[in-house]
Amino acid sequence: SFMISPKPLLMFRASFISTRRLLEKEIAIASFRLGTLGTLAFTPHCRRLCPDTMTRIAQIEDHGSAVAWSPVKSDADVIALGAKDSGGVGFDDYGGELELFNLNICSPQGQPKPRPIGSVKTTSRFSSIGWTAGSGAVADKYKMGLIAGGMIDGSVNVWDPATIKSTSPGKDPTVATVKRHSGGAVSALQFNPHPASANLLASGGSDGEVLVTSLESPKAPHVYVPATDQPKQGAEITQVAWNTQVSHILASSAGNGTAVVWDLRQKKPWCELRCEANAAVSDLQWNPTQGLHIVTSSSDDRNPVLKLWDLRASTTMPLTTLEGHSQGILSLSWCPHDDSLLVSCGKDNRTILWDLFTLKSIGDIPNDEAGDTPASATYGGISQSQQKRYDVQWSPILRGVVSTCSFDRKVQAHSMIGLATKCGRPPQWLKPSSAVTCGFGGTIVSLSATSKSVSITSCIEEPELKAASEKFEELTANGDYTGFCQSMADTAKRAGDSYENKVWGFMKIIFEENARAQLLTYLGFDSEKISRAATEFVDNSSSLSD
Numbered sequence: 001s002f003m004i005s006p007k008p009l010l011m012f013r014a015s016f017i018s019t020r021r022l023l024e025k026e027i028a029i030a031s032f033r034l035g036t037l038g039t040l041a042f043t044p045h046c047r048r049l050c051p052d053t054m055t056r057i058a059q060i061e062d063h064g065s066a067v068a069w070s071p072v073k074s075d076a077d078v079i080a081l082g083a084k085d086s087g088g089v090g091f092d093d094y095g096g097e098l099e100l101f102n103l104n105i106c107s108p109q110g111q112p113k114p115r116p117i118g119s120v121k122t123t124s125r126f127s128s129i130g131w132t133a134g135s136g137a138v139a140d141k142y143k144m145g146l147i148a149g150g151m152i153d154g155s156v157n158v159w160d161p162a163t164i165k166s167t168s169p170g171k172d173p174t175v176a177t178v179k180r181h182s183g184g185a186v187s188a189l190q191f192n193p194h195p196a197s198a199n200l201l202a203s204g205g206s207d208g209e210v211l212v213t214s215l216e217s218p219k220a221p222h223v224y225v226p227a228t229d230q231p232k233q234g235a236e237i238t239q240v241a242w243n244t245q246v247s248h249i250l251a252s253s254a255g256n257g258t259a260v261v262w263d264l265r266q267k268k269p270w271c272e273l274r275c276e277a278n279a280a281v282s283d284l285q286w287n288p289t290q291g292l293h294i295v296t297s298s299s300d301d302r303n304p305v306l307k308l309w310d311l312r313a314s315t316t317m318p319l320t321t322l323e324g325h326s327q328g329i330l331s332l333s334w335c336p337h338d339d340s341l342l343v344s345c346g347k348d349n350r351t352i353l354w355d356l357f358t359l360k361s362i363g364d365i366p367n368d369e370a371g372d373t374p375a376s377a378t379y380g381g382i383s384q385s386q387q388k389r390y391d392v393q394w395s396p397i398l399r400g401v402v403s404t405c406s407f408d409r410k411v412q413a414h415s416m417i418g419l420a421t422k423c424g425r426p427p428q429w430l431k432p433s434s435a436v437t438c439g440f441g442g443t444i445v446s447l448s449a450t451s452k453s454v455s456i457t458s459c460i461e462e463p464e465l466k467a468a469s470e471k472f473e474e475l476t477a478n479g480d481y482t483g484f485c486q487s488m489a490d491t492a493k494r495a496g497d498s499y500e501n502k503v504w505g506f507m508k509i510i511f512e513e514n515a516r517a518q519l520l521t522y523l524g525f526d527s528e529k530i531s532r533a534a535t536e537f538v539d540n541s542s543s544l545s546d
Contacts, residue, residue, distance in 0.1 A: 055365050055366065055414040055415055055416065055418070055419055056366075056412050056413070056414050057105055057401075057413050057414065057415050058103040058104070058105060058113075058114050058412065058413040059114070059410060059411070059412045059413070060081070060101055060114050060410070060411040060412075061409070061410060062409050062410075063081055063083070063099075063409055063410070063411050064083065064084050064085045064405075064407070064409040065081035065082055065083055065084055065099075065126070065405060065411060066081070066082040066084055066126045066127065066128055066129040066149075066391070066405075067079055067080070067081060067082075067129065067391060067393060067403050067405055067411060068080045068082075068129045068130055068131040068147065068393075069131065069393060069395045069396055069397070069398075069403065070131060070144070070145070070161075070397070071131055071132060071133040071145060071396050071397070072133050072143075072144055072145055073397055075144055076106070076395070076397040076398050077102050077103045077104060077105050077106055077107075077398070078100055078101065078102050078103070078117070078144075078161075079100075079101055079103060079403065079411075080098065080099070080100055080129060080131055080147050080161065081098070081099045081100075081101060081411060082096065082097075082098050082122075082126030082128075082129040082149050083096040083097045083098075083099075083122075083125055083126055084096075084125055084126055084127070085125065095121060095122055095123045095124060095125065096121075096122040096123075096124060096125035096126050096151075097119055097120070097121055097122060098119060098120050098122060098126075098147065098149060098159060098164065099116055099118070099119040100116065100117045100118040100119065100161060100164055100165055101114045101115065101116055101117065102114065102115055102117050103413055105398060105401065105413060106398070117165050118161070118164040118165040118166070119164065120159065120164050120173055120174075122149070122151070122157065123153075124151040124152055124153040124155065125151065125152050126149050126150065126151060126152070127150045127151060127152050127185035127186055127187050128149070128150035128186055128187060128188050128189040128203075129147065129148070129149050129150065129189060130147070130148045130150075130189040130190050130191045130201065131145060131146070131147050131148075131161075131191065132145050132146055132148075132191035132192075132198045132199070132201070133145040133195075133198055134146055134198050134199055134215075135195055135196055135197070135198040135199055136199070136216070137216075138198075138199050138215060138216070138218060139198070142160050142161075142162060142175075142218075143162050144160070144161040144162040144165065145161065146158055146159070146160065146161075146175060146215065146218065147159045147160075147161050148189055148191070148201050148203075149189075150185065150186025150187065150188065150189045150203055150205075151185065151186060152184075152185040152186075153185070154179065154181040154182055154183070154184060154185065154186060154205060154207075155177055155178065155179045155181070155186070156177070156178040156179075156180075156181070156186055156189070156201070156203055156213065157174065157176075157177050157178075158174070158175040158176040158177070158178075158215065158218060158221070159173045159174055159175060160173045160175050161173075175218045175219065176215070176218050176219060176220075176221050178213055178221055178223060180211055180223050181203065181205035181206075181207060181209060181211065182205075182207055183205070183206060183207040184205060184206030184207055184236070185205065185206050186203050186204070186205050187204055187205060187206050187236060187237055187238060188202075188203065188204035188237050188238060188239045188240045188252070189201065189202070189203050189204075189240070190202050190240050190241060190242060191242075192242045192247060193242055193244060193396075194242070194247040196247065197247040197248075199214060199215045199216050200212060200213070200214055200215075200242075201213040201214075201215060202240040202242060202250050202252075203240065204233075204237025204238075204239070204240045204252050205236075205237060206236040206237070207232070207236075208232040208233045208234055208235050208236060208237060208254065209225070209232045209233075209237070210225070210226055210232075210233065210237060210240060210250070210252045210260075210262070211223055211224070211225060212224055212225070212226055212250070212264065226250060226262035226263075226264055226267065227262060227267055227268045227269055228267055229268065230268070230269060233252060233254045233256070233258065233260055234254065234256050234258070235254040235255035235256035235258075235280070236254060236255040236280075237252055237253070237254055237255075238253045238254060238255060238280055238281060238282055238283065239252065239253045239281075239282075239283045239284050240252045241284055241285055241286055241294075242286070243286050243291050244286045244287065244288050244289070244291060245286075245289075245290070245291030246291050248263065248264040248265045249261060249262070249263060249264070249270065249291070250262045250264060251284055251286065251294060252284075253275075253280075253281035253282070253283065253284045253296060254280070254281065255280035255281075256280070257274065257275055257276035257277060257278065257279055257280065257281060258272055258273065258274055258275065258281065259272070259273040259275055259281050259284050259294075259296055260272050260273075261273075261294075261311070271311065271315045272315070273294075273296065273309060273315055273316075274316070275296045275298065275307060275318075276298050276300060276303070278300070279298055279299055279300030279302075279303070279328070280298075280299045280300075281296050281297065281298065281299075282297050282298065282299040282328065282329055282330055282331065283296070283297045283329070283330070283331050283332045284296045284297070285332055285333060285334040285342075286334070287334060287339055288334055288335070288336045288337075288339050289339045290339070292310060292311040292312050293308065293309065293310055293311075293319075294308075294309045294311065295307065295308050295309070295332065295334065295342065296309065297329035297330075297331075297332045297344060298328065298329060299328035299329060299330065299347075300328055301327045301328045301347065304323075304325040304326065304327055304328050304329050304346055304347075304348070305321045305322060305323050305325075305329075306321065306322040306329065306332065306342070306344060306354070307320075307321055307322075308320050308321070308322070308356075320359055322342075322354055322359060322361075324350075324352050324354075324361045325344070325346040325347075325348050325350060325352065326346075326348040326350075327346055327347035327348040328346055328347045329344050329345070329346040329347075330345055330346055330347060330388075330389070330390045330391070331344065331345050331389070331390060331391045331392050332344040332345075332392065333392050333393050333394050333402070334394070335394050335416075336394055336396055337394075337399045337400070337427070337428060337429045338420075338427045338428040338429060339356070339428075340355060340356045340357050340428070341353065341354070341355070341356070341362075341416070341420060341427065342354040342356060343365070343392050343394070343402055343416075344392065345388075345389040345390070345391070345392045345404065346388075347388060349367065349387060349388050350364055351364060351365040351367075351389050351392060351404060352364055352365075353365065353416060353419055353420065355423045357423070358423065362419060362420065362422050362423050363419050363422055365402070365404065365414055365416075365419070367387040367389075367406070387406055387407070387408050388406060388407050389404045389405060389406045389407075390405055390406070390407060391403075391404065391405040392404050395413075399427075399429040400415055400416045400417040400420065400427060400429060401413055401414070401415060401416070402414045402416055417430070433448070434446070434447065434448045435447050442458050442459045442460050442461065442466070443456065443457075443458055444456070444457050444458070444459055472484065475487065481511045482508055482511045482512065485504050485505075485507045485508035485511065486504075486508055488500075488504040488507075489501050489504035489505050489508065492504060505522065506519075506522065509522050
C-alpha cells in the first residue's frame with residue numbers, strides 16, 4: 001500500500017479554481033462588450049461558464065465617494081467620484097477631492113482596469129454629486145458638460161470636467177459656487193434629464209429646503225424655490241428627482257416620511273405622498289417611460305419595502321409593494337433602458353434586482369465574488385457590515401451597467417445582462433430594434449421597432465436579368481418549352497452567335513414529339529441510309545459465311 005501526499009492535489013485544485021475564476025471573468029467582460037451574454041445565458045452550458053453570481057466588471061479601491069456617471073456618449077466610461085470622507089487617519093478635516101476615473105469597460109483590449117484621468121481638491125467633503133451634458137451654449141462651451149457637487153458645508157460647487165481632465169497647469173476648473181442652503185449638507189442633487197432643460201439643477205438640503213438653480217449663465221447662476229408659499233418640506237431632503245416625461249415636474253423625498261411632487265410652472269406642490277409613518281423615505285425614482293409612475297423606498301428596519309405609486313389612481317395608496325429586504329433600504333435606481341428592471345440596496349447587505357412584470361426579485365448582486373479577500377475586521381460581523389452598499393445607479397448610456405458604492409470604500413461596476421435574463425426573457429436593450437430579409441427577385445422585407453408596419457420593397461440591380469426571367473416565366477407558364485427554345489435560338493442567330501443558336505436548336509428538339517428521330521437528323525444522320533447500310537452489312541456477312 002502507498003499514500004499519495006495531499007499537498008500536490010491541493011495545489012492542483014487551487015490552481016484549477018484560480019484559472020476557472022479568471023476564465024469566467026474574462027468571458028463575462030467579453031460577453032458584455034459584445035452584448036451577447038443575455039442571449040448566451042439561456043443555455044445551460046453558458047450558465048456553467050458564466051455563473052449568474054459573476055457580475056463585477058470593474059472596481060476602484062479605497063474610495064468612499066458619491067458617484068455620478070458621465071452623460072456624454074464620447075465619455076460613457078467615465079465616472080466622477082466626490083470624496084465623502086476626508087481621507088485622513090484622525091479627526092481632522094482635510095477637505096475633499098473630486099476625481100474622474102475611466103473604467104475602460106468598453107475597451108477592446110484586456111481586462112478593464114479603471115484609471116484616474118484627473119482630480120481637483122475641495123475645501124469641503126461631498127454629500128451628493130450630479131453631472132449634466134448641458135444644453136445650448138453650455139453644451140457648446142463645456143464639451144464634457146458640468147459636474148455639480150453638494151458639499152457638507154451647504155454649498156453647491158460647479159466644475160468643468162474637461163478642465164479637470166486636461167493637464168494644463170494653472171487652469172481653475174471651478175465654474176461657480178452657490179451658497180443658499182443653510183444649516184447642513186446638500187444631501188441631494190440632480191440635473192434635469194431633458195435635453196432642452198439640462199441646465200437646471202435641483203438640490204435638497206438637510207434644512208428641508210428644495211432649490212432649483214439655473215446654469216444658463218454658469219458664471220452667474222440663478223436660484224429659486226419651487227413654491228413660494230411652501231419653501232421647506234419639514235425634514236432633511238433625502239433625494240430629488242426630475243420627472244422623466246415632463247420637464248417642469250420635480251419630486252423630493254424627506255426624512256419625515258413624505259414625498260412631494262412640485263409643479264415649477266404653477267409654483268406650488270402638485271401632490272404629497274405620505275409614504276412612511278415614522279421613518280424616512282430614503283430614495284425615490286420616476287419611471288423612465290411613464291411620467292405618472294414613481295417608486296419610493298423606506299429606511300425603516302421594521303418595514304423595509306419599495307412602494308410603487310400610480311399618481312393617476314391614488315396619492316394616498318400605493319399601487320403595489322415590493323418586499324425582499326430584511327432591513328431598511330438605502331438606495332434604488334430604475335433602469336433607463338428597460339422599465340421592468342429596478343435595483344435597490346439596503347442595510348441587510350443585499351443588492352436586489354427586481355422584475356416589475358412579476359413584482360418579484362430576480363437575484364442579488366454579490367458583494368464579494370468567490371476568491372476575493374474579505375476586508376479585515378477587529379470584531380466579528382464588522383467585515384460583513386462594511387460591505388453594505390449605500391448607493392446604486394444605472395449608467396445613463398452603457399446599457400445593463402450598474403455602479404455600487406459600499407461602506408468598505410469600494411466603487412464597483414457590474415454587468416446586469418446575465419442576471420437580468422434569469423427572469424426568463426432578455427432585457428429590452430437586447431431585443432432587435434429592426435430586421436430585414438431578402439427574397440427572390442430583389443424583394444426586401446423590413447420592419448422597425450418604432451413603426452408597427454412592415455415594408456416590402458424591390459431592388460433591381462440587373463434589369464436585363466429581370467426581363468429575361470419574366471420572359472422565361474411567361475413562355476413556360478403554359479408549357480410551351482419548344483417556343484421558348486426557338487425564341488432563344490432566333491435571338492442568338494440575330495446576334496451572330498452560331499454556337500448558342502445550335503445549342504438552343506438542340507434543346508428545342510428535346511421537347512419535340514419525335515425527339516429521337518429528329519435528334520439524329522439534326523446531328524446529320526439519315527435513319528433510312530443507316531438502315532440500308534445495316535441491311536447490306538448483314539447480307540454481306542451471311543454470304544461470306546456460306
